[in-house]
Amino acid sequence: MKTIDLRSDTITQPTDEMIDAIAAAHKAGRFGDDVIGEDEVVHELQDKTARILGKEKALLVTSGTQGNVISLLAQTCRGEEVVVENQSHTFLFEAGSMASLGGLFPKPVEGIRGYISPTTLEKAISVDDAHYAKTSMVVVENTHNYAGGTITRPEQVQALAQVAHEHGLKVHCDGARLFNAAVGLGIKAKKLVEHVDSVQICCSKGLSAPVGSMIAGTEDFIHEAHRVRKRLGGGMRQAGIIAAPMIIALEKMVDRLIEDHDNAKLLYKRLVEIEGLVLDEPDTNIIFIDLRNFDIDTQKLSAELEKRGVLVYGGYGTRTRFVLNRMVDSKDVQYVADSVVEILGGS
Ligand SMILES: Cc1ncc(COP(=O)(O)O)c(C=O)c1O
Known part of the structure; x- marks a missing residue:
């Protein structure tokens, strides 16, 4: 009997082209030590991701969870609070990483099909008073897993980001399935992250790469994220071996x-x-x-x-x-x- 596995899109096997890409990069001598910035394939992947997402720079990370926590830690200080949707992955399914690793206080709010409305965000932002933790960030999950793969449209992201930025908050997009949202709307992924400060995408979900996520944002953000990644043990050596299939994922598996x-x-x-x-x-x-x-x-x-x-x-x-x-x-x-x-x- 054939097994039909609908537990997750993370069960997707790498394609033959992905495996061939690893072998080709190896033969061409393109792998190097990425901790000291010497892996050509990783550089290619990072440049390509930044272009696709319309951001200055991108960085390879091991997983979606690591990409999210690095993005949060790189843009906040201990004791600050982060507004999250109450069914979001960052709040429910990342082992309390923002609190345990970053000393951050998650402030869950109710979304509509996973979307935090600007009004909801505005109400959740703490007043500037010594009794309260400073609200410094909001997380948008797109698509939203627990709400049922729901899409937050570019104009909704923009409206939320406008309120966030008016109050001095950073906006992070957990885009583990950002390309599903883009393809679902028939638009470029960069349209969905135009107004966010940082974004995380997974290549190991529907895009079928065996391992790996990317984060992207400004050059300053990526500079700090690089340090946080190292701190969390996320620096990898011949990381081109995972970057090569990720390039195929971005080039061939989105449509x-x-x-x-x-x-x-x-x-x-x-x-x-x-x-x-x-x-x-x-x-x-x-x-x-x-x-x-x-x-x-x-x-x-x-x-x-x-x-x-x-x-x-x-x-x-x-x-x-x-x-x-x-x-x-x-x-x-x-x-x-x-x-x-x-x-x-x-x-
Ligand atoms: C919305 C969302 N964000 C983040 C993640 C975390 O990704 P990873 O399993 O690569 O850590 C997942 C994983 O399923 C997810 O669905």
């Missing part, structure tokens, strides 16, 4: 994300027919279904799907997540939909 979005829509069209099932139409490649009207719980649904060769994450209260990715085609999606119908129809 195909639309296939994952189309498959998500296909799955939605089938699942929305199930009476009592609560779900939103997907903006991109993530769908959550809510089992609140069913006797079956998410653990049981996951276990039943697993018996049929389908893997999903069921650990979100009454919600189960399906993440469409390159390893899954439209035939697989029909099979997944048939399986859910069969299980829920009998519950």
Whole structure:
């Protein structure tokens, strides 16, 4: 039985072209010690990323989590607070890194489909009084994972950034799936980060690279981020070995994300027919279904799907997540939909 893995887009395997790119760079003698700035492939990747994102400079980091915490630590001081959406990855799923590593105080606020409105932000900013922590940053997650791969549009980012900047706050974009947002809107990724001070993108999610994220911003920001990366043990030696597949990810894997979005829509069209099932139409490649009207719980649904060769994450209260990715085609999606119908129809 074939396994259809919808737990995450992080399960995507590298393409043959990515593996060939590593071998080609090795043969051409392009790898060097990146801690002392001597890896040509890393330089190429950093320059390319900065261009794609419309920022002065970019820096290779090991993961999305590391990229986010470096971005926060490089632009804040201990004891300051950071406004985060209350279901955001930086708040919920990064092991409290901003607090434990940066002495930062996360201030969670409620978003609308993951978006922090300018009014919500304005209310969350502490008054300048010695009793309060200074609010110094806000994080935008785009797309927003927990809200269901939702897109924050460029004009929404701009409106939020305007309020943030008026109050002296920095704006960081957790763009682990920024290219899903760009492809979903049919625009360039740089449009989505024009007004933010720093951005983190993941190449190891739907873009299928085996490892690696990038952060980007001004030259000054990257200069400081470089130091923080070193402090966190993120300096790597022949890092071109991970940069080579990341270059392929940025050059060749962005446009195909639309296939994952189309498959998500296909799955939605089938699942929305199930009476009592609560779900939103997907903006991109993530769908959550809510089992609140069913006797079956998410653990049981996951276990039943697993018996049929389908893997999903069921650990979100009454919600189960399906993440469409390159390893899954439209035939697989029909099979997944048939399986859910069969299980829920009998519950
Ligand atoms: C929105 C978002 N931000 C950040 C991350 C962290 O990325 P990584 O797993 O590479 O640390 C993830 C991972 O799933 C994510 O979904």
